[in-house]
Amino acid sequence: MSASAVHSLWTTAADPISKIDTPKIEYGQLSPTLIVVGAAIIGVLIEAVVPRRSRYHVQVFLAAVALVASFAAVVALAAGGYATTKSGIVAMGAIAVDGPALFLQGTILLAALVGLFTFAERRLDPEAHGNRVDSFAAQAASVPGSDSEKAAVKAGFTTTEVFPLLMFAVAGMLVFPAANDLLTLFIALEVFSLPLYLMCALARRKRLMSQEAAVKYFLLGAFASAFTLFGIALLYGYAGSVSYATIAQVVDGTVPDVTPALADTMGNDALLLIGAAMIVMGLLFKVGAVPFHMWTPDVYQGAPTPVTGFMAAATKVAAFGALLRILYVVLPGLRWDWRPVMWGVAIVTMLGGAIVAITQTDIKRLLAYSSIAHAGFILAGVIAATPDGVSSVLFYLAAYSFVTIGAFAVVTLVRDAGGEATHLSKWAGLGRRSPLVAAVFAVFLLAFAGIPLTSGFAGKFAVFKAAAEGGAAPLVVVGVISSAIAAFFYIRVIVLMFFSEPTPEGPTVAVPSPLTTTAIGVGVAVTLVLGVAPQYFLDLANRAGVFVR
Amino acid sequence: MSFPLLTATAVLPAIGAIATAAVPAKRRTAAKWLALLVSLGTLALAIVIAVRFDPGGDRYQLTESRSWIAEFGVRYELGVDGIGVALIALTALLMPFIILAGWHDADPLETGSRRWRPTQGFFALILAVEAMVIISFAATDVFLFYIFFEAMLIPMYFLIGGFGDRAHEHGEKAASTQRSYAAVKFLLYNLAGGLIMLAAVIGLYVVAGNFSLQEIAAARANGTLDMATNTERWLFLGFFFAFAVKAPLWPLHTWLPNAMGEATAPVAVLITAVVDKVGTFAMLRFCLQLFPEASKWATPAILVLALISIVYGALLAVGQRDMKRLIAYASISHFGFIIMGIFAMTSQGQSGATLYMVNHGISTAALLLVAGFLITRRGSRLIADYGGVQKVAPVLAGTFLIGGLATLSLPGLAPFVSEFLVLVGTFTRYPVIGIIATFGIVLAALYVLVLYQRTMTGPVKPEVATMPDLRVREIAVVAPLVVLLVFLGVYPKPLTDIVNPAVEKTMSDVQKKDPQPEVEAAK
Secondary structure, X not given: OOHHHHHHHHOOOOOOHHHOOOOOOOHHHHHHHHHHHHHHHHHHHHHHHOOHHHHHHHHHHHHHHHHHHHHHHHHHHHHOOOOOOOOEEEOXXXXXXXXXXXXXXXXXXXXXXXXXXXXXXXXXXXXXXXXXXXXXXXXXXXXXXXXXXXXXXXXXXXXXXXXXXXXXXXXXXXXXXXXXXXXXXXXXXXXXXXXXXXXXXXXXXXXXXXXXXXXXXXXXXXXXXXXXXXXHHHHHXXXXXXXXXXXXXHHHOOOOOXXXXXXXXXXXXXXXXXXXXXXXXXXXXXXXXXXXXXXXHHHXXXXXXXXHHHHHHHHHXXXXXXXXXXXXXXXXXXXXXXXXXXHHHHHHHHHHHHHHHHOOOEHHHHHHXXXXXXXXXXXXXXXXXXXXXXXXXXXXXXXHHHHHHHHHHHXXXXXXXXXXXXXXXXXXXXXXXXXXXXXXXXXXXXXXXXXXXXXXXXHHHHHHHHHXXXXXXXXXXXXXXXXXXXXXXXXXXXXXXXXXXOOOOOOEEOOOOHHHHHHHHHHHHHHHHHHHOOXXXXXXXXXXXXXXX | OOOOHHHHHHHHHHHHHHHHHHOOOOOHXXXXXXXXXXXXXXXXXXXXXXXXXXXXXXXXXXEEEEEEEHHHOEEEEEEEOHHHHHHHHHHHHHHHHHHXXXXXXXXXXXXXXXXXXXXXXXXXXXXXXXXXHHHHHHEOEHHHHHHHHHHOHHHHHHHHHHOEOOOOOOHHHHHXXXXXXXXXXXXXXXXXXXXXXXXXXXXXXXXHOOOEHHHHHHHHHOOOOOOOXXXXXXXXXXXXXXXXXXXXXXXXXXXXXXXHHHEOHHHHHHHHHHHHHHHHHHHHHHHHHHOHHHHHHHHHHHHHHHHHHHHHHHHHHHOOOEHHHHHHHHHHHXXXXXXXXXXXXXXXXXXXXXXXXXXXXHHXXXXXXXXXXXXXXXXXXXXXXXXXXXXXXXXXXHHHHHHHHHHOOOOOOHHHHHHHHHHHHHHHHOHHHHHHHHHHHHHHHHHHHHHHHHHHOOOOOOOOOOOOOOOHHHHHHHHHHHHHHHHHHHOOHHHHHHHHHHHHHHHHHOOOOOOOOHHHHHO
């Protein structure tokens, strides 16, 4: 029996095979992502091939080169007009290459590069058995406190796998805000989430806490992913397509041709509303907005601090990018439905984050709640639903990432015998003992608080202005009130550092290698430059503010 | 473009602040001299501004305009009217005295780490505040003003919280707790005010589309920019709230006694004589110009609050046991007079209020700095711990008395002129309020003279017996201030010449004319 005969037995009227087009892949426009994915895969191979003692150097070098190359590719694309005139949909409609995507990819890559420096830091922890160690567990698989762990530490193992993991996460994050159909969105979500869950579990010190954080993050993250996936299914049922553009057309009622098979369910508003709500819920989870924020403090506290810094900055950028695209490209026709809900979410997020942060006694938890409050501020810009809203959110995200990574990098420096001294009481009098480190941290705190002449103020002003112009003046009022509340706990840390007597057995400030110094230096520089002369970057964000559809 | 004089006047102390902060840990004295020289240089520039300023010329002079953040419609726009010149001159004038008076306030007691440099920090912060205050007085862009209005809180906060009086009646530990409490209270009050103002600033942008004071005021005046009555009122309230916290106006005043009580005397002078003036100045410049209708609408309520400030501040000053807190409450009373003068909407009232800002700065500086010298000698702020000082330290007691008499507005000293103008200006429009406000003067006589009597006269207390009189440095601080008080009291013309034209223009913004004298009206 010939092959075609078998074929005709089982199917009727199958389309001829020639009808499937050869996929056309625009490698040039996808190069930022491809470079990072390639580096991640090579990183995995390095783990298998390269001898253990040189892995660290090879991995760090590879990751840095890949991130820089990828960033160069983003810049080249932007310079080539792909952010504005030539922006378009590539890879069979799966990926959008446009202003917001390139801007956010650039931000993620820079944040990842600075984050990589803190990952690679090996001078902070005291040497274990003559080996320099970083913030990550000697051997992730060995049970905490077991003999195998001791043996791994003694042998000087380090988990160099974090570097490929980091690269996979970055790759997912690059695709996430650029995804142009719901399946790509979901795959990107998983690609960046799974490495993050893993990295959260890899702390060298306080390993149980770190593993607990990872489990919490994984379980809740899996729930959120499931919601998103369910939402995607419902939206598919509603529109008969996962493509953003088609769904938007169905929402608007401008769809050109209706597939007969789907005509029954198509345009069913219940599917649309529930599906959209579920997808947005999944994204709000990643953003850390109230009421989907429960994971944030535990995970921020338990994860290795470099991971926390990277995660806090880059995840937010990627997730807000995706949220913007969903709301502005897919669901603009549903604006009158999502805006009231998002109003509510923004208000409780701003107030909730700021109020709960007051009672925190651990610096990492405090920064976690502060990040929740910031998510609320950014949401205020998202709600504006104007081009200004997009560009203000882009600017805020860029400004916020560097402050965040810098702040967490400073946290890694303040140490006592048990590793990082994150309890606030231990930070008392830090300003007397190490004025420079305390002053740098104060700059970051003031930026978080949105004091003028820091990037935090410029960002806050941009989103509040966009919100006010978009008709959300009450949100601005809630925003300034929660800023005032938030200022209280930032100031409290400054009081503690500068005006309190140092405790006798207080922590010491470790002298970092040039890597962490660079990370912190970049953070401070960006904070001040974006605060004093933000014009260039606002322009950039403004020009990048148009989504392709 | 001509030489950017205003920018230079602000940039000099800013660079001085960075340079002072960078002086190596061991060269404390060099840092002090550097700071003093920079403040004198700034004073010289301020004098050039005052000389170059032509009272009969344009409303805003020495203007500068550069693009800054086009995205937000923000320009770097500076310009001064007579009011601005007077206050920049006051700021630049007081700074050398503040630095000289605080010469030893930040000498380190204990050695921290090698990099712990409190002295350098102290003087750098003072200069940073000076730079920001000058920009605030010169800014004609609302956003630019706002940025520095807010940013100056940070160095002030460190000055209050980081440096206190050497000796304290409850020991160093309690002092440090109270200090950081006062600093946090100061910051939170002002930050809350500032953030409310931020909402109003954004609102103003949404309504007007840019931040230029001159453009918006012109558009308001010729009717091209129409604000809904309610919008204007809300925006006005947002601005006024921030300025009323800063000024401070009852009931938003409670941070001031804490801050002034815990800060060292020079820093307290910096707060009350310089930084708080930005609040009252901004009421004149921004509230009245941007929101004339709302200002008129709010006038009765504000006058009542100002009146409460006057009487309440004076009453509480009478009851104080702590010298610095007494002066703080006296200042609250005086700020009540200033705000009353501004919102009486008469030209006498407003020029009186502007003169009052300057004179209050000088007289409070004189009184407070001498009080500071006294406190450093005895190690206590409590009035009851002193007695008979005039027998041991006659020069100190004499200057203290002059400062006190200026505070109670004795005729012949500068504050008298301004207080008189404010009262006359208020009386012509609101006679009842003017009459009640006069009680403030009576109470002022009470708290000043009782303070003097309890501390300086009577039998010499044993702890005071060995107290040295004023040293050369201290005389150098006080003597020029006393001379100025007398000079401006006898001959206020140079100041009124500069201030009056600016006030006329502000009056025309709110479209108010002075009430005609009764006799003429009867004809």
